[in-house]
Amino acid sequence: MTRSPDILFTTEYIKNVLYFATVRQGKVLKDTIDTHYFCIDNELVYENYYSDFGPLNLGCVYKYCKILNEKLKLYLNKQTIVHYTSIDPKKKANAAYLIGCYGVLFLSLSPKDALKPLLVHGQTYRPFQDATQGDSAYTISLLDCLQGIKKAHDLGFFNLQDYNYEEYDRLDKIQGGDLNWIVPGKFLAFIGPVDYSVSLYHPPEMYIDYFLENNVKIVIRLNKRLYDGNVFSNVGIIHYDLFFPDGSCPPRHILFKFLQISEDADGAIAVHCKAGLGRTGSLIGCFLMKHYRMTSHEAISWMRICRPGSVIGHQQGWLEQLEPWLIKQGNLYRKRLFQDTEKMPIHEFGIYSIAEKTFKQRPIVFHKSPSPPPPMQRTNKPEMTPIIRPQASKIREAPSKAPNKVPSDWHVRSSRYSAQKITNKGDQNETSDNLSRRSSAAGDPRLARPKSRTSTGRSKPTKTTSKDLNMNNYGQYHHAPTFRTSQAPVMKNVNDARDFLMRSSVFTARAPMNQQRRRLGRSPSPSPVRGSIEQTRATNTPTTAEKFLVKDASKCAIREALSRLKLTKALRPIRSFNIENRAHRVISKEKPTPAPLYKHNIEDLKRTLELEPDIDEKLDKKDPGLDARLKDVYVTSHGRPEDDVTRELRAQQESKRGLPQDRSMVEEFEYGFKEPEKVRYGRTTLRNAIEFISAHQTNPKEVTAAKIATEYKLDEKDVETILKYFKTFEIYIPETKKSPAVFAGPANTRKQLEQHDRKQIKHKELEKDIDPYSSKRGE
Structure with a gap:
């Protein structure tokens, strides 16, 4: 190189x-x-x-x-x-x-x-520091990050060979929702939603579709209420409020409640605070340490790798202190639940898994569908051939053996026919169509019709158990399943009642089958001879007699439904009949006696009544000397008072603005009195009330109740009552180097105070008659 x-x-x-x-x-x-x-x-x-x-x-x-x-x-x-x-x-x-x-x-x-x-x-x-301004003492080293990502990889939290980067990048941005998975299928951290009226970020409705698609069953809010939690509750997502102040560590009861909710949940949990960083990361980190035996630095490292900025300031020190206790509690939890302290949760797919999405969206094919069973062969005998009486589909067992019933079992009867030679293609098509159309619900009249006897053999009824209903036999032909239920159908109008009752009208109109059936293997008793009018082919077309039964049953069904509707309408006035007298009788009933007092309380009451027999009257009356004994309260305030927010400024703040392009916090709003645009006659606002009360206190002779009532469109009696019982505060501003001490407030003009000692202020009336220079003159 x-x-x-x-x-x-x-x-x-x-x-x-x-x-x-x-x-x-x-x-x-x-x-x-x-x-x-x-x-x-x-x-x-x-x-x-x-x-x-x-x-x-x-x-x-x-x-x-x-x-x-x-x-x-x-x-x-x-x-x-x-x-x-x-x-x-x-x-x-x-x-x-x-x-x-x-x-x-x-x-x-x-x-x-x-x-x-x-x-x-x-x-x-x-070392990497937390998301605070300036250098911070709360850091994690390079080794901590590598240990955290190694531990997460070993636990199956992620797999880079099965990782959807596009989904992570889309959801990580502000426009995509600013949410990140921490534990696959368990914890999702995201920024706090805000309602439309104050929102600079996303409303809660934006997250509903994603939560439902990813099995999020619970939403936990850790910050103040900035949206309506019923938005999630209305779609089946449970919403919890576990508030504690921003930037602080979770209290003990909040930590215990969070761990309990997390351990009992059977789906994913979405956690958020204001930004989804500090408070959110602190609680999720506790779960990682308890149930995955991560150290505090490993948990913080993994959370910051998934969601940068998690765990801020002294929250890291709080996690470090809880680390040994949480690991110990996790060992006890696994030993109590699994009898094995080394057993950790297993994750088949990691976060942002492509294989998991493919697995959920795959088409469900249980078994390759076999060829349909051979259709029933058309008989070559004359039309007067007697039909076969329906056979029992289950052998009667001994009375000592109790049948094994499965609560969720389907009652399905399947018939297996012997191989027969097909002599007519037209019959074959009709029979196959008949089999394919057998998808009616319980009580289908076609399932109760007897089948014709064939020349080569007859149907062999089989015993069906719950084992035959496994997924491997899904492709075989069965009759439509009949579900057992104890609830009656919901019918809102006559059409619904008619549609429901018409399905089983023929079946219910038939005479019940004889329960004393013969066992399989014995020859049945002779069946009645069928007339020449009846059909010889096993089709779904009802006979002429059946058509009349259908018409009669439909009429009866409509009559029953109408009578039910009339009954419900008649019940409403009955419920509301004589309600005033009934309510009067209920209210006039004697009130229940209060719970007995303790002995020492009874003695105290007796002693008090002996000393002051008229104590009850004193308690009911207003003390006239209370106002005289009230003292003036002086509140020290520093700084310049803020001006009220004008309508133009509020309109600018409430105007529509685009989403922010960074992760900075929400801008602070200026708050003030919200004045209504229109005030009805006889009503006043708080601001107007303060103005005319202070004006009256300043100059009561000029600013009278009648003048105030005329100016503010109020009743004169109401104004007199307000002026009698309400007063404005006076503010005492202490002396500074640049200005003397003054009284300020809406009821007083600024009055300069001369510099006096505390003794002179207390004895102000006595000082008027004393010459301050008399002592010097005497000397």
Whole structure:
């Protein structure tokens, strides 16, 4: 390999094949005859929030491994491959992290062995910090990242050979929803939805389709309410509220509740806070440590690889403190549930798996459909041939043996016919059509019709059990399944009742079959001779008698449905009849006696009544001296008071704006009084009330109740009541170097206070008669 003079450090990663090097800032190396150089510093870039710079996400790891594999195939045995990076500490750390991931995932190296070639000659790499401003003490090392991705790969969290990069890249962006899978089929972290009225981001309705497609059964909200949780509940997704303040660590009860919900859930869980980073990552990290035996740094590393910026500030220290306790609780949980502390959850597919999507969308083919059974042969006997009475399809068992019933079993009767010679092609077509049309529901009249006897043999009824209903026999011919149910059909109108009852009218009109049937193997009793009018072919066309039965049954069905509808209409006025008198009787009932008091409470009440017999009257009356005893309260406030938000500014803020193009937080809004556009006669707003109350307190002789009522379109009595019972506060502004102490407020003009001592302020009335210079004159 030809060494370039711009290379400052180089190390061999794969012997005589792959090298890692650092070069001077801004230098670009060109290929030589025996060496191929490539750099990804400007191609795979980390999108930071504040001062964080890595590690690169899972999509970048996938792209790097794909690029390197292609280069190894292209230049193998031709040129030496050198991955070089800048001397910039941030780019150098990310480049070393990528080549280390390749060693762990494709070269089957341990994290320490993958990092060992990069540490020769005293090389060091800057640790990755959390998403805070400035340098942070909460960091994870390069070794932590490699250990985290190794642990996740061993647990089946992802597989780069079965990875849909396009889906990850689409969902990771703000426009795609800003959501990331952490654990396949279990945890999904995403940014908090916001309603349409205040939204700069996405409404909750945007996520519903994706959640339903990916088996998300639960949504957990950790921040304040910014959308209606019923949006998810209405589509069958359970919604939980586990609020705790932004930037803080989860309280104990929140942690226990989150772990309980996660352990009991049978589907995926979508977790979010305001940005889906700090609070979300803290709770998911606890689950990873407890149930997958990850260390705190491994869990944080994996979450930041999946969703950059997860776990912020002292939340990392909180996870480090909980690490031994959570691992211990996980061992106890597995021992109690599986009797094995080493048994971990198994994931058949990783996150963003292409094979899983293909598996879910594959066409379901249970068994190759065999050729249809031979149709029944048309008899050559005259039309007066007697028909066969229907045979029992089940041998009667001994009474001592109880039949084994399966709750979800289907009652299916299948007939196997012996091989017969087909003499008429027309009969063959008609019979096959008859078999294909047997898809009616329970009570189909065609299933109760007896079959004609053939010349070569007769049908052999077979016993059907639940074993015959497995998927291997799915392609065989069966009659339509009949489902048992205890619920009556829902009929909203006459047409629904007629359609439902018409299906089984002929079957219900027939006389019930004799229950005392003979066992199989015995010859049946002689069957009645069929008339010449009846058909000799086993078709689905009803006979003339059956047609009359259908008409009679349909009329009866319509009459029954109409009577039911009339009954329901008649019940409504009965329910509401005499409701006022009934309610009066219920209200006038004696109230239940209260629960008995404790002995010491009874003694205290007796003692109080003896001392003050009229205590009940005192409690009911208002204390007249309460207002006189109220003291003035002075509140110290610093800073300039903010102006009220005008309508024009609110209109600008509420205007439609496009989605943000970065991951910055939601802009802060300015809040103020929301004035209604129209105020009805006799009503006033809070702002107007403060204005005329303060004006009256300033000059009560000029600003009277009558004048206020005329100006603000109010009733004079209401104005007098407001002025009597409401007053505005006075604000005391303390003295500063530039301004003296003053009283300020809507009811007072600014009054300058002379500098007095505290004693002089308390005894203000006494000081009026005392000359402040009398003591000096006496001297």
